[in-house]
Amino acid sequence: MTAHSPSLDALDRSIVAATQGGLPLVTRPFAEVARAVGASEAEVIARFRQMHYSGVVRRIAAVPNHYALGLRANGMTVWDVDDAAVGELGRNVGALAFVTHCYRRPRREGWPYNLFAMVHGATREEVETKADAIGKLIGAACRASEILYSTRILKKTGFRLSA
Amino acid sequence: MKPALDTTDRALVNRLQDGLPLVPEPFAAVAAELGLAEDDVLARLARLTALGVLSRVGPMYNAARFGGGLSLCAMAVPADRFEAVAALVNAFPEVAHNYARDHRLNMWFVLATESEADIDRTIREIESLTDIKVLNLPKLEEYFIGLKVDA
Secondary structure (H helix, E strand, C coil), rough: HHCCCCCHHHHHHHHHHHHHHCCCCCHHHHHHHHHCCCCHHHHHHHHHHHHHHHEEEEEEEECCCCCCCCEEEEEEEEEEECCCHHHHHHHHCCCCEEEEEECCCCCCCCCCCHHHHHHHEEEEHHHHHHHHHHHHHHHEEEEEEEEEEEEEEEEECCCCCCC | CCCCCCCCHHHHHHHHHCCCCCCCCCHHHHHHHHHHHHHHHHHHHHHHHHCCCEEEEEEECCHHCCCCCEEEEEEEHHHHHHHHHHHHCCCCCEEEEEECCCCCEEEEEEEEEECHHHHHHEEEEEEEHHHEEEECCCEEEEEEEECCCCC
């Protein structure tokens, strides 16, 4: 992972700090960011292009609030999937429109699950219907699964970047 | 109480899940694609943000690519100690979010640290403060991140 870590210079970091809370909703948002960080609009766009290319920026997008969309049931579905099949099946699960995050993670003692897919729904029944669809997609490669519902947000600050 | 999203709002939210183009006037470009006026797009985004339907419109940063450490961790906390342990864990600035879940492993938090080595150090500190084992479940592979709303 470290081998792929791009190095961010001071301007990149200023741009990140200035836009972590979102872009200004104006005709030329990058020009406004540029004014805030003391660079040109073209430079800010070029830096975003580079950070997107290196994977620091996934994309510039609308970030929905699941709760405000009426999706109050948040289920972390976890699956024990055959290691030989998990890459291909993970990509299929991640491609489902209702799966918001999909990761492969290591198994641990007492924790056999290596595939995680986050599913939101208005109710737990809705989450279960979606989990069933994931289960059908994984098929025989799945040995066990569970749904862990969130019951409370204990902390949510997002990550912080030291400038 | 679900805020009313009309079909245009939904089309706009879905379109913006795929990413805003890196051009000087990105909202005008999206508006043109959707057959809307730029003013309308900006007004809708401002309204959806104010309503809380959108947390924000902006870059989605991949914290793992900043060269620091990032991991999902889980603990099985005895019910009678839950609040006290939550306070201890949340006090770490490295803990970015923390969720209670209805499972034997009932506390799930994300660590975001300046360096990879800080993940192990933070986990050891949490374990010694709480005397509870922390499962370290870093991402090995990522398959997708996003959300579509019904159009």
